[in-house]
Amino acid sequence: MTAQSAPAIELSGISKRFGPVQANRDVSLSVAAGSIHGIVGENGAGKSTLMSILYGFYEADSGEVAIGGRPRRIRSPADAIAAGIGMVHQHFMLVETLSVVENVVLGAEGGAWLSGGVSRARAELARLAQDYGLAIDPDAIVGELSVGFQQRVEILKALYRGAQILILDEPTAVLTPPEADQLFSLLRALRDQGKTVILITHKLREIMEVTDRVSVMRRGEMVAHLATSETSPPELAEAMVGRRVLLQVEKAPRPRGAKVLEAIGLDLVDARGVALLSGVNLTLHAGEIVGIAGVAGNGQSELIEVLAGLSHPSRGVVRLGGQILSSADRNPACLRKLGVMHIPEDRHRTGLVTAFPAAENSILGYQDDPALGPGPFLSPSTIAARARETFAAYDVRPPDPELKTAKFSGGNQQKIVLAREIERAPKVLLVGQPTRGVDIGAIEFIHRRLIALRDAGVAILLVSVELEEVMALSDRILAMCGGRITGERMAEAADERDLGLLMAGVTEEAA
């Protein structure tokens, strides 16, 4: 160690608590200067919190930070910037109405008047464009740039501030595979110029591809520090989850039943004219789970929304039980009556009203059910009694329908949604990210329930960004890329590499 230079970053004993949640517990980390260091962990493992502490966004409850061997107190982003740390957030910190150069100089204007700083920034941007191939029009309005270019602006912001250490939080979540490859070669170039890069991700492929060392986090703790060349995806996965993960779901083969739902030629165009879905064809049979594999943002969410009646396709038809759905039927209320139920991908934004007591959430979407009260009224006692029953059946803890929904854990909130949607005998169940932010026990419970529904003859469409989940649960897998279905595989015949190609848009014809 003595011969080497001091580590770029040395964290020791970092702890951080948000109310009842221990986000980081006694975390230590050492990142060598001039390396690419990966940090992996499941959603909620505490990676982002740790990096926010390093960037001064939060202050740690305890622990120490040393940058380049010198102890530092980083209490604000300004301190972090002064220490040579730059961060590319998962949600870009850009001002969309301002130009690229204005975004770059923001906070580093170099004087009360803008003109001097802006011309310096132009020169610097030109230099960075040459050094790293990061060409960009400095006068473009950021809001009009593509996501990939916006990320480039974020990186340029950090470099303009003289960052020696660059932290990237889930940078590929919004990128296409070619854009991600470009990013990785940029990161390598930065490393070769002596910069230190920290890459936060939950995708093992990226870790294996680009990092030198990797640290694994689980439930707020650091559980492993490994050299990338000496580890393997299964080892990392095991460290992330704490046991063998290759999701083993008990699933007996089952002959699929009749066609239940059929979508033909679905197109969806957003207000700006961007095509979100193009020519999607899809058939769901009774007693079958069809999984959609795809990188987030490739039309999976939109497909579910269209099928659930939340948005209207610009073209195409949906048949339910052989009948073409009229546009009047294509709204969530009517579809529910026809047996199309929906477990939405984001329970906080759509699936629940977290300010309501749990009982009131157990009727969300079914508020017009005549069994819930006389005429225009709802009967709280009926609703509470029914909720108590289902909570017991689904092991919702605590089984208290009067408790505010926000006070339940993620897994129990998801069970409230699950119970509500599957208690009413769906014919078709649309499921988005069923286990996002859910603890292991609840994951197993939810998976078993979905399999049981399939065995009972329900047609299930499953969307998940976790490819393993899609592969473990589905009978048939469709890959999506750029709003198109790029391929179809029977689950037993599918392998990760093959699906990965389809998800990247390499279709059968092209391959």
Next chain:
Amino acid sequence: MSAAPIDLPRWADTALVPLVSVAAALVIAGLVVLGIGESPLEATALLLRGALGSAEGISFTLYYTTNFIFTGLAVAVAFHAGLFNIGGEGQATIAGIFAALACLWLAPLPGVLLVPLAVLAAAGGGALYGLIPGWLQATRGSHVVITTIMFNFLAATLTVYLLVEVIGKPGSMQPETAEFASHAILTPMHRLLAPLGVKLPATPLNSAFLLALAALVAVWALIFRSRLGYAIRTVGANPGAAAYAGISPARITMVAMAISGALAGGLAVNEVMGVQHRLLLDFTAGYGFVGIAVALMGRGHPVGVALAALLFGVLYQGGAELSFDKPAITRDMVVVIGGVIILFAGALDGLFRRVVASLLRIGRGD
């Protein structure tokens, strides 16, 4: 600074926080009284005696309370849908025009028909004038707050025009309509109760008060017991979840604004049909704005609204009596108190929750 939301027991959240903020507002008002050289204690005693010390005082207090119940409920219903209706004044003004036109034009009808029709006309006028901003927000994306502010001024200008140029009493210099026929008005309370052997002094208190009590119950049933109320609360708390549940946020925005406007119309029923018996300028007199304080203090719940409306009724009536004895303390004091309550119970809610949370901690001894 408060990063995490402060968790309070429900009783503290619904009762203690508003009480503490109202108490703080009254202390500020006391300081203003002290500042202009009067004794706050003496003023309080005079105020309470004026408001509650006699049958006449109580009747006046309840007459003012009626106005505040209507305007408070109007704001509260919109709040539940996540809307801020600052247009109570304008909606009540239009309701007043509708009521006056009904009372004047339908005068040949007998009272049993005319009065309910005029009340419906008021509610309908208010509802329509609330519906338009709601419709504009739902379909055109213009914010209800700004639209209702502008609508308040438009309603006031329209009333001036109508009273000066169109429906004003001929030959009168005052911008007001002719007085309504005696069967076209709401029964004063002292006459309503006389057959029951209750003797009350003649005051503006009239049967609109009973209507206000009915409105309290109706709003409670609507918001907390009906399917529509469930839809309204869902849209207010999480529009995304509402869309998912098959509830149209656009439709609910319009419905809630219409209901809110209809409730604001109750102010016109009380003032125009119950007290003035004619349409005149500015009969809304700021009650619509105080309604915001009432709704915030009452936490949007009809029970809270009733209590807050009663408090403001006491302040209004007591304040009127007080300014009789102490000319320096005018009715405007109530406007100040209303403003401070809106600030404390509304905008500084976080601060007061923090205060109450630390009071509770001290109370528990940790």
Next chain:
Amino acid sequence: MDWVATFAVILDSAIRLSVPLLCAALAGLWSERAGVVDIGLEGKMLIAAFASAVIAAQSGSAWAGLIAGMLASIALSLVHGFAAITWRGNQIVSGVAINMLAAGLTVILGNAWYGQGGRTPTLEGAARFGEVTLPFATTLRSHIPVLGLIYDEVVSGQSAPAYLAVLALVVTAVVLKRTRFGLRLRAVGENPAAVDTAGISVAGLRYGAVIICGALCGLGGTYLAVSQSAGFLPHMTAGKGFIALAAVIFANWRPWQALWACLLFGALDAIAIRLQGVALPGIGQVPVQAIQALPYLMTVILLAGFIGKSTPPKASGLPYVKER
């Protein structure tokens, strides 16, 4: 020539009526560009009108009145800032509260101190801002037709606060566009998180904007009480704060457009006063109320997107909370 004279008189009156609107509109613009919605412009102008009239009357100096007006208005701004920025309260609610506070307090204090139903003593001499005659006004008038007359009637002869308002406009436009503070302010109203992660204090910027907003409302209120009128009258702002709010929306949150919007609304007011009781040939008598209603009506129509489009700063009205 008579025609031009009438036009100049109306233009002069329009400008006088626009000055308080311009002050308040610029005030609202500063606040909202920083992401703090302010519907309390009216209340702040009112308290400034009162404070400036009181201090001008007591001290005999209009300038002392101006300082007092600004300070009183800034004090209310800070209340708004405390609620909206520090405690992340609802900005609309806070604005309503400030309007009510100002409406009540001014009357109570005025009544308690002077006992004239809320009015303050009449300002005379140095206690009131007089007309400032610009150089060459008379010379130009007699030598250059039309433009000379307009220079004398309209450009010259306004009061000091009116010229300050124009200066405020130029400074606002330059600062917003060309300075570090302006850039940061524009950024904080669009995406406060971007400002925060760039190491700049969101609260600091917003408090700065809110204080400037207070000072400008103070200028507008002082103009009303110590220049346009000779003292404070209860409720003398009469909705000007809300018209200014409309002007900000009309101007799409931009300074020079705000000038035009205020001039337009001022001109409508001037025309309404001029047309009172006058029958126009071919049209007959135009109801004054119809013209008075135009600013409100136009704003509603604009907001509804029937003409043009208004896009407020993205983060305006939203308290800044760090995301986890």
